Amino acid sequence: DQQVKQNSPSLSVQEGRISILNCDYTNSMFDYFLWYKKYPAEGPTFLISISSIKDKNEDGRFTVFLNKSAKHLSLHIVPSQPGDSAVYFCAASPSNTGKLIFGQGTTLQVKP
Amino acid sequence: NAGVTQTPKFRILKIGQSMTLQCTQDMNHNYMYWYRQDPGMGLKLIYYSVGAGITDKGEVPNGYNVSRSTTEDFPLRLELAAPSQTSVYFCASTNPLKFSYEQYFGPGTRLTVT
Numbered sequence: 001d002q003q004v005k006q007n008s009p010s011l012s013v014q015e016g017r018i019s020i021l022n023c024d025y026t027n028s029m030f031d032y033f034l035w036y037k038k039y040p041a042e043g044p045t046f047l048i049s050i051s052s053i054k055d056k057n058e059d060g061r062f063t064v065f066l067n068k069s070a071k072h073l074s075l076h077i078v079p080s081q082p083g084d085s086a087v088y089f090c091a092a093s094p095s096n097t098g099k100l101i102f103g104q105g106t107t108l109q110v111k112p
Numbered sequence: 113n114a115g116v117t118q119t120p121k122f123r124i125l126k127i128g129q130s131m132t133l134q135c136t137q138d139m140n141h142n143y144m145y146w147y148r149q150d151p152g153m154g155l156k157l158i159y160y161s162v163g164a165g166i167t168d169k170g171e172v173p174n175g176y177n178v179s180r181s182t183t184e185d186f187p188l189r190l191e192l193a194a195p196s197q198t199s200v201y202f203c204a205s206t207n208p209l210k211f212s213y214e215q216y217f218g219p220g221t222r223l224t225v226t
Contacts, residue, residue, distance in 0.1 A: 009152070032213045043116070043202050043217030044155070089154060093213045098143050098162065098206065099170070100215060102154035 003027045004092050006103035014111055019077040021106050023090035026071060030092040034100065035064060035075045038087045047088075048075070080110045114138050116218035118203050124224045125193040133188040133221050135203030143206045144186040145170075145215065146178065148199040155202060161186055162208070193225045 005024045013019045021035075031052045036044035050057040050064045050073070057064050063076045077084055087107050091100040119134045137144065142163045147155040147170075157170030161180040175197055177189040186205075190197060200222050204215040 004154070006154075034213065036217075041220070043204075043219050045217070046214045049214065098208055098213070099145075099157060099160065100155075100213070102147075102156075104152065104154045 002104075003030075004090060004101050004103040006088075006090060006106050008106050009104070010107040010109070012109045012111065013080050015082055016079045019075075019080045019084065019108055019110065021075040021077075021088050021090075021108065023073045023075075023103050024071060025073075025092050027092070027094065027101075028071070029094050030101075031095045032093040033064070033066060033073050034091045034093070035062075036089045036091060036102075037084075038089065038105070044089060077108075080108075082110050082112050084108060085110050116203055116205055116216050118201075118218035118221050120221060121219070122222045124226065125190075127193060127195065127225060129193050130189070130191050131193070131223075133190070133201055133203075133223075135186045135188065135218060136184050137186075137203075137205040137216070138184065139205060139207070139216065140183060141205035141207050141216070142183065143208050143215075144180065145204040145206075146176070146186070146188045147202045147204065148172065148197075149202065149220075150199050158188065158201075190223075195225050197223065198225045199223060 034049040035047040038044040145160045146158040159178040161167045203218040206215045
């Protein structure tokens with residue numbers, strides 16, 4: 001029972017263009033959503049998050065959008081840079097548990 | 113601040129052997145977690161702890177044990193290693209008072225059981 005799904009295993013974009021990574025969830029009790037970035041042989045690092053009471057959060061080149069009715073969130077990276085090439089995980093937190101449920105990850109390749 | 117540190121970085125075990133994966137954090141976080149990541153998959157929660165002396169099971173606890181005697185340390189014990197436990201193991205911690213629920217991860221331990 002996959003509560004958080006990233007249906008695209010990989011994505012390739014040209015440098016300077018927009019990267020859009022998608023994530024779907026099934027549990028309406030999730031109240032916080034996060035995106036993590038992971039380079040090979042390293043642990044995941046936090047990128048950006050959004051509360052369920054918001055529909056958008058922006059941090060520099062990174063913007064996360066939340067559509068609660070569709071149970072869908074997306075991460076936009078504009079403009080994409082070769083250093084953004086990594087695996088991106090979305091994660092969701094059920095209310096007051098302190099736990100995170102992760103998606104399977106999407107490998108982003110940004111071509112120079 | 114070293115953050116979250118894990119040892120060893122790599123380990124090869126024979127079937128039936130036991131080992132302890134070490135995890136230490138220096139951020140005074142009460143909450144700590146152990147995850148495993150299999151190829152092409154997301155992170156699955158094995159065990160977690162909300163403070164010294166308190167631990168609880170996650171999604172995939174079978175074959176593992178944990179203890180939490182101090183705030184800083186959260187070791188993960190594998191008893192009778194099996195090939196199915198071949199994975200990359202990540203330890204994480206967080207401050208539950210921080211609104212963003214952000215967890216800080218260690219660099220991982222790559223374990224192979226043959």
